[in-house]
Amino acid sequence: MSDADQRTVLVTGATGNIGRHIVATLAAAGHPVRAASRHRPTDPAAATSHVPFDWHDPATHQPAVDGVHAVYLMPPPASADPVGQVGAFLDLAQDAGVRRIVLLSSSAVRTGDPGPGQLHATIADRLPQWTVLRPSWFMHNFVGAHPHAHSILRDGEIVTATGDGRVGFIDAADIAAVAVRALTDPTPHNAEHLLTGPQTHSYADVAAMISEVSGRPVRHRTVDADTMRHRLADLGIPHGFAALLAGMDAAIAAGSEDRTTSTVADVTGRAPTSLRDFCTAHAAHWRPI
Ligand SMILES: NC(=O)c1ccc[n+]([C@@H]2O[C@H](COP(=O)([O-])OP(=O)(O)OC[C@H]3O[C@@H](n4cnc5c(N)ncnc54)[C@H](OP(=O)(O)O)[C@@H]3O)[C@@H](O)[C@H]2O)c1
Structure with a gap:
């Protein structure tokens, strides 16, 4: 069985606050996962599934997405205008057969806002299965x-x-719990989740x-x-x-x-x-x- 058949998930920002929880949860559930970051994760489960990934080194992008079904996408950190870099990555990902993207955005970024806000529509327009996570601080x-x-x-x-x-x-762990559901639920969420x-x-x-x-x-x-x-x-x-x-x-x-929302509990079943x-x-x- 190929990686794609097993519904492999690529987790970018895999050593970050949210990404490491996503990798740990998927690995613990026996779900095929690839942990993408510049540095090798210290957690043993994440380290074994690590692929080098740098937004500023396009040569690392193709090996990361080959055979992948779904991607947790943390845009290039500290970029006020990530559309170009993310768009080029999406071209590769779609050609490689990626069907589902779960995008990390922010409660402060609305669809259509300049810069990061342009990514919401890009993901929804281009992927058949998508979720935009808009967590608060x-x-x-x-x-x-x-x-x-x-x-x-x-x-x-x-x-x-x-x-x-x-x-x-x-809590980043609550954002990660929603992300795991969005990445693995049989029915794609195809929604924006405002998370508090x-x-x-x-x-x-x-x-x-x-x-x-x-x-x-x-x-x-x-x-x-x-x-x-x-x-x-x-x-x-x-x-x-x-x-x-x-x-x-x-x-x-x-x-x-x-403001607060009930989305974490609605999606994960726990407060x-x-x-x-x-x-x-x-x-x-x-x-x-
Ligand atoms: N902080 C907030 O209150 C808040 C609120 C809402 C939304 N957000 C959003 O959350 C994101 C930050 O999430 P986080 O806290 O999980 O991040 P984080 O803990 O700072 O982790 C950053 C991750 O990105 C990786 N990374 C850094 N530079 C990279 C590069 N050039 N190429 C590839 N990977 C790179 C890091 O790993 P390596 O260094 O090993 O590559 C690490 O895994 C931002 O997109 C921000 O807009 C933040």
């Missing part, structure tokens, strides 16, 4: 490699241009919760969108993408993310993780030494 931004995680540990603060705006923060956690919180709420569970004093410092844009650019984020992110903060301040449970589970990460 990740709880994992407060741990790991994200600028918020660094500033919590270094300065005891989270800096945003979100004011008192509220966000339906979501169970409640909305302001960044001041997040800072207070981290302080409470860890004992490390953390505050939220709000700045204007232009200051935020410069701050992100100074951290090495490309200028176009820094402007996009600062604009999203301004939209949050105006209330754009003050999404709350921010409090996430913070409690990660308290050791922030605890002062």
Whole structure:
């Protein structure tokens, strides 16, 4: 039986917050999976299924998609205009027989918006089986490699241009659980999924919760969108993408993310993780030494 017959799933961003959960879930279920990333995953199950994949090295694309049925597609990171790169990849993928794409987008990106928003229609127009995941902001931004995680540990603060705006923060594992269903359900979803956690919180709420569970004093410092844009650019984020992110903060301040949906529970059959449970589970990460 060929790979395609076995419905192999290619997972891009396989070492990332969401991708590693997707690979682990598929591998544990015995589903054929290919873990695509530049670096080799450390998890043994993912390492054995690893294929080198770099958005900026087209020579890695064909071997990754050969014999694949479905792709979890994380667009090129930090790109404000990913349509060209993703379009060329889709040409290869469709020629190789890929039938289903599950695209990672964002709750802040609407179909038809410039840049990443153009990908929604591209996927829906070109693939017979498609899903667009539009998650809210990740709880994992407060741990790991994200600028918020660094500033919590270094300065005891989270800096945003979100004011008192509220966000339906979501656990990456819940996004991955929806992605696995979209990749493997016999009936394709052919839908956009707007994904949030169970409640909305302001960044001041997040800072207070981290302080409470860890004992490390953390505050939220709000700045204007232009200051935020410069701050992100100074951290090495490309200028176009820094402007996009600062604009999203301004939209949050105006209330754009003050909403929750039941989609995680509707698709997976279980309630999404709350921010409090996430913070409690990660308290050791922030605890002062
Ligand atoms: N953070 C948020 O709150 C939020 C909210 C909504 C949507 N999003 C979206 O989520 C995505 C980030 O997801 P995530 O947190 O899972 O990412 P992540 O944890 O930062 O992981 C990034 C993944 O991409 C891979 N990667 C990096 N550069 C690459 C390249 N040039 N070619 C191929 N692979 C590359 C990395 O592996 P290697 O380094 O090994 O290649 C890694 O597996 C972005 O598309 C963002 O727009 C984020």
